[in-house]
Amino acid sequence: MVRPSLSDVSPGMWRREAGTEVRRVAPSPEQETAPYAITAGLRIPRVPTEWAPHAHALHELVWVRGGTLTSRVEDRVFTVSEGHGLWMPAGVVHGGRATAGARFHEAFFAPDRAPFAFGEPRAIVMTPLLDSLLSHLSRTDLDAAARARAESVVFDVLQPADHLFALQLPGDARIDAIAEALLDDPADNRSLEEWARYLGISDRTVTRAFRHATGLSFAQWRQVLRVHRALTLLAEGLDVTTVSEVLGYAQPSTFIASFRRVMGTTPGAFFDVADTTSGNVRNPVLPVQNS
Known part of the structure; x- marks a missing residue:
């Protein structure tokens, strides 16, 4: 390679x-x-x-x-x-x-x-x-x-984990600006339609480009990106309410639901599992999953 x-x-x-x-x-x-x-x-x-x-x-x-x-x-x-x-x-x-x-x-x-x-x-x-x-x-x-x-x-x-939490970036010039903007500010809540108008392309082009490049819809990809960012923020000690605000969610329950859809469980449950696995009580963090 x-x-x-x-x-x-x-x-x-x-x-x-x-x-x-x-x-x-x-x-x-x-x-x-x-x-x-x-x-x-x-x-x-x-x-x-x-x-x-x-x-x-x-x-x-x-x-x-x-x-x-x-x-x-x-x-x-x-x-x-x-x-x-x-x-x-x-x-x-x-x-x-x-x-x-x-x-x-x-x-x-x-x-x-x-x-x-x-x-x-x-x-x-x-x-x-x-x-x-x-x-x-x-x-x-x-x-x-x-x-x-x-x-x-x-x-x-030494054994590989069953899953690897990796975010696939588009690598497509038509939509790379969206990815870079969201990496810079995950709280950016512009809709797919707003992004399409900003880039001067059709909604369908944006949708197809995300699907082809990442295997996810635009909404799903942004959701996974926000969970990536949440992992770091939670590990730094921020509470769920603060993290939800930083990531642009209207309320913590919406963030928790989004986290569950991506990771399979809530942030709190992941912290509990990490405590049990690593024996670290003060700094629990979250296992990885497929995106």
């Missing part, structure tokens, strides 16, 4: 928060040398942090605690919330953004020493066991035998 160049991918996903730090990642050597099969680490951005489009010569697994991570790969936006990680294959160009204070974990896997390969970005279930093993591998005092044992168990327990 041919990957785009760094200049072809924009990290633009949501309106950039004030104080966001933009970091550029130096290009990796074509043949990056890894000291171990798995190298893990942790960082905690003190401010909202955005990583410009980049690629790694190693496979990467990222996950967060106490926040969310959004990543853009080509015309897809992935939302990574607590309890799940995102596997990024070596060579895939991606940009990302993490909320302030999120505990940002990452692990790199040497392609020539990994007994499996996911060719596309995949959601990974971050079980307590997998999380503990990768934290163990972040130590620098492990001897070779202990590291090898831990790595072998990681390869045994």
Whole structure:
């Protein structure tokens, strides 16, 4: 599969928060040398942090605690919330953004020493066991035998999730302006007819373009986009009433109903499930689902 160049991918996903730090990642050597099969680490951005489009010569697994991570790969936006990680294959160009204070974990896997390969970005279930093993591998005092044992168990327990919550962007010049405007302001409530008049095209053209590019109607796509944004806002500690207002809903019950249609249950129920899965009481977040 041919990957785009760094200049072809924009990290633009949501309106950039004030104080966001933009970091550029130096290009990796074509043949990056890894000291171990798995190298893990942790960082905690003190401010909202955005990583410009980049690629790694190693496979990467990222996950967060106490926040969310959004990543853009080509015309897809992935939302990574607590309890799940995102596997990024070596060579895939991606940009990302993490909320302030999120505990940002990452692990790199040497392609020539990994007994499996996911060719596309995949959601990974971050079980307590997998999380503990990768934290163990972040130590620098492990001897070779202990590291090898831990790595072998990681390869045994690392499993893709059944679903991956990804928003498909249109990638169609006729309607890209709609997508970009809604990414910038999900509360924009202009109707399909209003958008068609603004763009100087017919309602039917907008409808067909969204269906063809995303598999969803315009209304369904906007609904999924708003749920994506809600994941981050809820993880940051905003209550349901505030989130519904920020996203342009007339009342919280309408937002909750919309969330249920996309995710299969209410925001509160997702928080409860995440608490049980991750054991995190203070920062519950939401599992991912297909869009």
